[in-house]
Amino acid sequence: MRRAFSTMGTMASIALPDAWASEITELQRIFRAIDERYSLYLPDSELSMIASGRTLLADASATLLASYARALEWRSATGGNFSPHRPDGTIDLNGIVKAEAIEQAGEYLTAVGCPQWSVNVGGDILVSPTGGATPATASAAPLVPRVMRAGIAEPLSPTELLCSLKLRHPRRAIATSGSAQRGDHIWRAGSTGPVSFIQVSVVANDIVTADVLATTIVAGGEEVLDEVTDRWDVDVITVDRSGALRTTPGLLRALSPTA
Amino acid sequence: MRTRAILGSILASTSVLIVGYQAGVSVTMSDGTSLSLPVDAATNGTTGSTSGGTSTSTDGSGTETGSTGSSTPSTGTSTEGPAASGPTDGTYTGSSVSTRFGNVQVAVTIAAGSITDVTALQLTDDDGRSIQISNRAAPILRSEVLSSQSARVSNVSGATYTTDAYLTSLQSALDQAGV
């Protein structure tokens, strides 16, 4: 079964086996909790309270501080190309909390033993480890594990597919970042020139890495692309302003239509 | 007795050097037999530049020194005399050679007696530095993604959708189809 609902300012689309349909409620609760804490569009969210100065960062909840710390680690790791700070200094954790929400949803589904699932929030996708170590429960109907295939939208006409690829364990997370649809949450370190890439998709072993690095590459451009592929174990496909493509060897292999 | 020592030393040293030299120039064929690849004049440039390429790319960074030595045997750039009867056409896999940064293994395709393709099978896999050699994003043609465009997908990834954009998106179509 597949359920779609709006959350965190975008749409979530969750696919679960029919027997596990009831878990949707819990997932919706997870997303709602995160939205209520981090949305800068809700004036009473914890992050808004901090942004307006009504709450001190030092008094923030442990959860928020943990997410903030994680965002700061990524800021160091990417040399500022990914940053949770807006130019005016406001802490905007939008770039990381969506991925964290997906991550938590995935952890929950794995913990309750759901054998096969996919979570897609706003174009960032995490799938269950196919053929992997999800704990088998006696009541689960045996499913034939199949390799999930994800498509990547064509940046300038999202009703068409640019390509599709296999999401085979361990590469089970894909995140796409782009400037074609004006993602305002990409704060580029000190640069106001035109971006090199209009869309970047990163396939990684976990969704936070995929999401952060996709943002990083869009923000930093060509030289950052090479640095990212050098330092992290990820696959990337980029689309530049003229529509030309670049892929890592692993991604090229994953494109193959044969399973 | 001293003469015996001198002669024995010369003999022992020469044998050791010959064994070492032989070990360095033989290439193992994929079926396990040993072969010294003759390289004809036409492909000399190609293979020469392959090994030369490895040397300069690592030396260019000024930091990976001395690690290229062990990768040359697989490409068989040593000339072992005239190619009287060349190897039969096909693809030959070189032995996996250890370098500081991991294993290197290349396969060579022979057609009509000359080398037509050199493929890297393993280009190192330990630590971040070696991923540098193997995982760069390279340009590809649109035609290379063409066949994957029509495959069945269960999800679509795109830059952040607003709710409105979603309604016109492919994902929406998938959801309606109940995939």
Place this chain on the structure above:
Amino acid sequence: MTTQAHPRASAQRDRKAVRTRPASGADYRRTFARRARRSDLMVMALWASGAAAAALFLASGGATQFSSLAESITSVGILAGLIGTDSILVMLVLAARIPVIDRTIGHDRAIAVHRSLGKPALYLLLGHGALLLVGYGMAVGINPIAEIGPMLSLPDMPLAFIGLGLMIAVVVSSLVAVRRRFSYEGWHLIHLLSYVSVAFALPHQLSVGGVLADGSLQRVYWIALYVIALGSIVTFRFAEPLVSSLRHRMRVAAVTEIAPGVTTIQLAGNDLRTLGASGGQFFIWRFWTPRTWWHSHPISLSAMPTASSARITVRNLGAGSAQLTTIPVGTRVSIEGPYGLFSDAARTSPKLTIIAAGIGVTPVRALLEQSSFAPGEATILLRASAVDETYHWDEIRAIATAKGATCYSMVGHRPHGVDSWMTAADYERGVTLQSAFPDLADSDVFLCGPTAWLDLIEADVHASGIRPHQIHAERFDW
């Protein structure tokens, strides 16, 4: 079979059985042939190890790496490093006092070869560094000095540079001109830095050395070399002497002046016959008093040890040996050894000729006690400048009488203005080696005495035409 008035040492470490009769000429020739073969094999191993170092390079495809000038220079640099390090490891093995090497060529000859390898090894290592800086720099288009920076950024390279610096210090301090300025102990302390140098160089060889890549046979061989070299040092230079000293627990029992400036030190200990010393061999002694513990002295035994006692005789030659004469009774003693080929084990011929002068009688006294020969087969000549240098002569004469050896003595000063080892009187009488020793050609000639005199008689013996392997000279100056 000759009866012995003195106790003989029981079976030694390197003998299979106690000899009940003097060995025949054929026996000696056989033993010598075996020793010569071992010696030749060692020489071959030395050169082959250098070739093997070069072969490691070839086995990594090195023969093809001479395609450009930069690559050729780099390849030669790599070869220099491999062969140079191999030389250093060989030097360590030579200095490790391995028993089989001592039994084959003698410790003093091993040290002589060690010394002769020092400068070439250093030149190879310096060449290694310089050529690689030039070669790698050329490949990238920068000058060698600028290449130092990038090279230092490689893993383990700073350590390697330091190691090379230490090795330069070690070799320079060992040059004859420089060594003279140090006391032996001071020089030796600097020399110990060579271990540090070798250890500091190893990491870069294993991490950035392309020839010694992970998982290759070359790496296995290289590590095995290090294990052998360092293992030999630890075993034979440190562990074995320590065990021996603890086991025998030697102490000073008596210190007696037997002639002006000459002292015998009687030592007491346990199981001294199992020390395995042959007559004529020496030990390296360390006396544990606050003033003398850091000096080590190579001194020959001047008599074969009994189960519980041993004796050495020392002459007052300088500050170090002077202190030995005032060692209190009961001082603990530690030993390293036995070393040396100045013994019956080096015999190659049926007859024996022994010529000793002054303090040189000490190893000769022990050698005579143990040597096997039939009556009439041994001739001894004792030389002294004055009567007060004739210590131990009484004991030697007694042994000679008991064993049926002929014993001559020569007391007096050298002739003026002539380089001769004889006394002026005998020189004028026309005594020559041949006249004193008619059987010289069939003999092993054992010579021991002060260096200046020893040089003269050794030259004379060489000039008489006997083969070099028959001449055994014990020098006290290394």
